[in-house]
Amino acid sequence: MNADRCRTLITAAAIVLAPACWASVPAPAVVQTVDCREATTSSIEELVCRDEGLAKLDSKLAGVLAEAQRKAVDERQPGLRTAQRRWLRERNDCWKSTARRECVEDSYRRRIAELQARYRLLPGNGPIRYRCDGRPASTVSVTFFKTEPPTLIARRGDRTALMFVQPSASGISYQSRNESLWEHQGEATIVWGRGTQPLRCKPGS
Structure with a gap:
């Protein structure tokens, strides 16, 4: 063709x-x-x-x-x-x-x-691994992208979520339909799924 x-x-x-x-x-x-x-x-x-x-x-x-x-x-x-x-x-x-x-x-x-x-058409920052609730097995890997508007892709287990930046009075916040990530002073609060309890997470290996 x-x-x-x-x-x-x-x-x-x-x-x-x-x-x-x-x-x-x-x-x-x-x-x-x-x-x-x-x-x-x-x-x-x-x-x-x-x-x-x-x-x-x-x-x-x-x-x-x-x-x-x-x-x-x-x-x-x-x-x-x-x-x-x-x-x-x-x-x-x-x-x-x-x-x-x-x-x-x-x-x-x-x-x-x-x-x-x-599709990784722009370079990303990451992945950055967040250990949640003090458990090594409970991690969320996050890659940030300087798109317009800014985005991130988070992975937990075999699930991924793409989130868009949101207005925030402090720290930085990203959100999708069912997931969210709010990072403030080196810690992150991650909601992974509608109606689930927030995870308290810190960057780490």
Whole structure:
């Protein structure tokens, strides 16, 4: 499959990029995930096409997604496609927001940061091991990424969680849907799962 044909596939349906394209398509710095030359399928896509700032974020996401796809050629590719479909639905749900543009912008920035962290497209700081509740067997390994917004990936046992930085009156705080990490004065409070008791953790081997 030639490169021109591959480029036509990088549209809002980039999640189904053909396998023959993964290695042949260069990082598309100017290719958008929304094809504004065609009729758009939602009011959110129309907003992206009209707004220069959102269009630039859309183009950046296309490039980051292509990088992630090249790293996910094997077992992780189906997971990447599924996650991208889910993100498209979540982005399009911004039509319900009273601050629609801000919602779309935040959605793009978080998706870009997530891909950069999950697929190690940026260097990370770590892993830093936190020993929790004084038990060597209870550790959480954390790698921090200077994405925008900042992120971390935490691993405990066979589970991982990607968290985004949150406003904090003191220390530094990260949160996902069910996990959180708050670090203050060299100690960390980690919640690992909805409704679980907080773990008191310290950096250590």
